[in-house]
Amino acid sequence: MPLKIIREDITRVHADAIVNTANPEPVVGRGTDMALYLAAGAEEMLAERKKIGAIPPGRAAATGAYCLNARYVIHTVGPEWRGGGFREREILGECYANSLALADSLKCKSAAFPLISAGIYGFPKAEALSVAFSEIGRFLLSHDMTVILAVLDRDVFEMSGRLFSDLEDLVGEKEAAARLRWEYGAGANAARGGLPLRPAEQGARSFSLDEALGTKEDTFTRRLFRLIDERGLDDVTVYKRANIDRKLFSGIRCKKNYHPKKKTAVALAIALELSMDETADLLARAGYALSPNDRFDVIVSHFISRRFYNIWEINAALFRYGEQTLD
Numbered sequence: 001m002p003l004k005i006i007r008e009d010i011t012r013v014h015a016d017a018i019v020n021t022a023n024p025e026p027v028v029g030r031g032t033d034m035a036l037y038l039a040a041g042a043e044e045m046l047a048e049r050k051k052i053g054a055i056p057p058g059r060a061a062a063t064g065a066y067c068l069n070a071r072y073v074i075h076t077v078g079p080e081w082r083g084g085g086f087r088e089r090e091i092l093g094e095c096y097a098n099s100l101a102l103a104d105s106l107k108c109k110s111a112a113f114p115l116i117s118a119g120i121y122g123f124p125k126a127e128a129l130s131v132a133f134s135e136i137g138r139f140l141l142s143h144d145m146t147v148i149l150a151v152l153d154r155d156v157f158e159m160s161g162r163l164f165s166d167l168e169d170l171v172g173e174k175e176a177a178a179r180l181r182w183e184y185g186a187g188a189n190a191a192r193g194g195l196p197l198r199p200a201e202q203g204a205r206s207f208s209l210d211e212a213l214g215t216k217e218d219t220f221t222r223r224l225f226r227l228i229d230e231r232g233l234d235d236v237t238v239y240k241r242a243n244i245d246r247k248l249f250s251g252i253r254c255k256k257n258y259h260p261k262k263k264t265a266v267a268l269a270i271a272l273e274l275s276m277d278e279t280a281d282l283l284a285r286a287g288y289a290l291s292p293n294d295r296f297d298v299i300v301s302h303f304i305s306r307r308f309y310n311i312w313e314i315n316a317a318l319f320r321y322g323e324q325t326l327d
C-alpha cells in the first residue's frame with residue numbers, strides 16, 4: 001500500500017530510505033538520531049554526516065545507510081515545539097516534503113519515517129500526525145512510492161477533535177457492542193449519532209425474487225466502475241484515495257469477477273465517498289457486510305456515517321485500536 005503504518009523500531013525497518021530526526025549539527029543526538037547511528041555504525045555514518053555540515057530546520061540531506069536495512073538515511077531537522085507561534089507546523093511540513101522529494105530524486109521506491117518531532121522535541125502528537133498525513137498524502141497524489149510510518153506505541157496516535165472523541169467513547173465503552181446490536185442496520189441516521197437504522201425503521205420496501213436475481217450479474221467490479229464513472233473520477237484518483245497499489249487496482253479493472261478482500265472493498269468505498277447505504281450495497285456484491293459486533297466494522301461505520309473520508313486518519317484510528325488498516 002502507498003502509506004503503511006507499522007508498530008516497529010525504525011532501525012529494523014526494510015526500506016530504500018530511512019528518515020532520521022537529526023541534530024542540526026553533525027553530532028549524534030538523542031532519541032531516534034542516536035538509535036539510527038548506533039544501528040548503522042556510528043563512526044562511518046557520522047564521518048559522512050560531517051561532510052554535509054549543519055542542516056537547517058526543515059531541510060534534508062542523505063548519507064549511506066551502512067548496517068541498516070536500507071540504501072540511504074535521510075537526515076532531516078525537525079522543529080522543537082515552542083507553543084506554535086514560531087512556524088513549527090510549517091517547518092515540520094517541510095521536513096516531510098523535503099525528505100520525500102530527496103527520496104524520490106534518489107530513485108527510492110520506499111521510505112520509512114518516524115513521527116518527526118513528536119518525541120523529545122515535544123511537538124503535540126495529534127498535530128504532528130496531522131502534518132505527517134497532510135504532507136505524505138499530498139506527495140502520494142502525484143508519486144508512486146511506499147511510505148512507512150513506524151511507531152513503537154499505538155498510543156502515539158493521540159487523535160483530537162469531536163469526531164475522534166466520539167469514537168473513543170464508542171470503542172472504549174464495555175457496553176458499546178450491546179448498544180450497537182439494536183441500533184445497527186442498513187442505513188445512516190444522523191439523529192441517532194450516525195448509526196444505521198434497521199430496514200424496517202426506514203420503511204424499506206421488500207424485493208421480489210425476480211428483482212433479486214436480476215442483480216446477480218451486477219458484480220462488485222461492474223458496480224465499482226459504474227460508481228467511478230457516475231462520480232466523474234479517474235482510476236488514479238480512486239486508487240490513490242483508497243491507499244491501494246496501482247497493480248492491485250489494475251487487477252480489479254481487468255477481472256470482471258474479481259473478488260476483493262473486505263478491507264480493499266471498504267477502502268474503495270471510502271475513496272468514492274459512498275454513503276452507508278451505498279457502502280453496504282457495494283460490499284454485499286463482494287459477499288461482505290459491516291457488523292455491529294466487529295470493532296473494525298464499528299470504526300469504519302463511525303467514519304462513513306459521518307461522511308469523513310480521510311483514508312490515512314481512518315487508518316490511524318484502526319491502527320490505534322489494533323485493527324487491520326485499509327488497503
